[in-house]
Amino acid sequence: MGDHKEQPLRVGAAVRRRRRALELTLSVVAERSGLSVPFLSQVENERARPSRHSLEKVAAALGTTAATLLAAADPAGGVDVVRADEGEHTPARVRSLVRGHHQLHALEFIGDHDAGREFQHRNDELMYVVEGGIEVEAEGRAQRLGRGDTLYLTGGIRHRWRATVPETRVVVVAVGEHLDPGGA
Incomplete structure (x- = not known):
């Protein structure tokens, strides 16, 4: 039940992080992607989920891929448990x-x-x-x-x-x- 892989992903946070890292405004991303500023704002604020096609447009406008944005997405749940035996310690532990x-x-x-x-x-x-x-x-x-x-x-x-x-x-x-x- 606490497995984050079973939860839907929140791609909006990944879109916002990428846009801000590139120091782009929503208007610039809208112009580059052909999508509206209100829609992009809703995506970033998790009030709308982009279709695969729209996500590809956004990714291209941000100089990345939809797969990369999905990989950087946060789990939708606000609670995620990491058990003591989960994850791997690096050689430096x-x-x-x-x-x-x-x-x-x-x-x-x-x-x-x-x-x-x-x-x-x-x-x-x-x-x-x-x-x-x-x-x-x-x-x-x-x-x-x-x-x-x-x-x-x-x-x-x-x-x-x-x-x-x-x-x-x-x-x-x-x-x-x-x-x-x-x-x-």
Whole structure:
């Protein structure tokens, strides 16, 4: 029942993300596709579902394919459960806790990772230590965090972190990079 693959896809969010990434207005996409601005707005806001033919027109106007837009679509349901045994950890033992393209991204890190790698994300981020401990360097200061501790980082802050205890588990939740922190 919680399987996101059984739910219809919301392609409107994928269309909007692509249009905004290209910095195009609805009017430009309407002109290029031969579809109306009101219809495109309804598609982006999930109030209308485009036919396959209309989706192909929109995709061409956005310089992509209908298949690519469908692959980037969000599941229609607002609730999606990712079970502990689902998904694969990468060799660095990182697992995504959220499927699809959403406003929030969540990753689980187990063990250590490239401690020398510096991160700087466009948007805000929260780190939560589930088990073990980490050391985070941010703004010229080192913070030690243990089980149950959280660290909030405002977007744009350069930081790096490392596990201080073997088999440490850290959950990182961040606002999606595709979102503009300043507005619409």
